[in-house]
Amino acid sequence: MKSAMVLGATGLVGRTLVNMLLQDRRYSEVTCLVRKPLSSQMFKDPHNRLKPVVIDFDHLQDYQGYFSVDHVYCCLGTTLKKAGSKQAFRRVDFEYVHVAAQLTRAQRANSFVWVSSVGADAKSSNFYLRVKGELENAIMRMPQLPHASAVRPSLLLGNRDESRTLEDIAQKTAPIWQSLMKGPLKKYRPVHAVDVARNMMSLQRW
Template identity: 80%
Template sequence: MKSAMVLGATGLVGQRLVNLLLHDHRYSEVTCLVRRPLSASAFHDPHNKLRPVVIDFEMLQDYQGYFSVNHVYCCLGTTLKAAGSKSAFRKVDFEYVHIAAQLTRAQRANSFVWISSVGADAKSRHFYLRVKGELENAIMGMSQLPNASAVRPSLLLGAREDSRFLEDIAQKTAPIWQHVLQGALKKYRPVKPEDVAHNMVALQAWQ
């Protein structure tokens, strides 16, 4: 049996991912590092696998021992609007994820999967895509970090607690994009969070 650890368990993808892992017979335990206690109603845990741990993400490196699992899933992410500044956004979307990858390597977990973005490019003029690209370069360039993989979704479909203008539009116009974005443009279609969660599990190494 395997053990998993999830960061960002309360997000749109994170919730779906945790519920997926809780019903995956290959996992005996799912640890979630969270800012605040989890809502029991958000998760279905029939086999008592869920292990939520409330932490201070500013001191993430102090929780290194929790990374001693088989697979680490990182769903951390915010928006410029929610973060309030570019530096605050970068702290969540780059620094926290990068530290998580370093702790995964230090504890010799089998694999690390995180959420990036379609169009991520360290040379992009778009701040969001540039940060995502810089993070991909930083993690993929780390030595002795086995099986590091990024999923690169487009806009996510689904209801959020915080309203996101572009994702609200994507939700309403999704049927149109399914027909318009074909071939090489297919990767830009809005995606369901449960599909992203399934892709993350599929990228893990099952040794």
């Protein structure tokens, strides 16, 4: 059986992913590195596989030992509005994820999968997409981390604890988007969190 670790377990994709991992018989343990204690109602854990660990993400390197698992899933991410500044946004969406990839390499986990974004491009004039693209380049060029993969979702569909205007609109207009976005535009369709989580699991090295 395999062991997994998830960073960003309380977000839309992370929460969905953890619940799927806890139901997957291939995993004997699912470690979640979190900022604060998890609500007992957030996850269904009938087999007691969940291992939440409260940490300080500004000192992520101090928790290197937790990365000695088979599969690392990184769902960390924020928004410019929530972060409050470009610097704070970059700290979460680039620095934390980059450090997580480095620790995965150091502990020789089998694979590292993280959430990027459709349109990620290090040369983009859009700050959000530029940071995502710079992160992809940094991780994919990292030596001795051969099994790293990024998923690139568009707007996410699912039940959030917080309201995000664009994603709220996408939820209500999803049928229209699905019918209009075909061919090259298909990748920009709003996507359900469960599909993103399923894709992340399929990219892991077994």
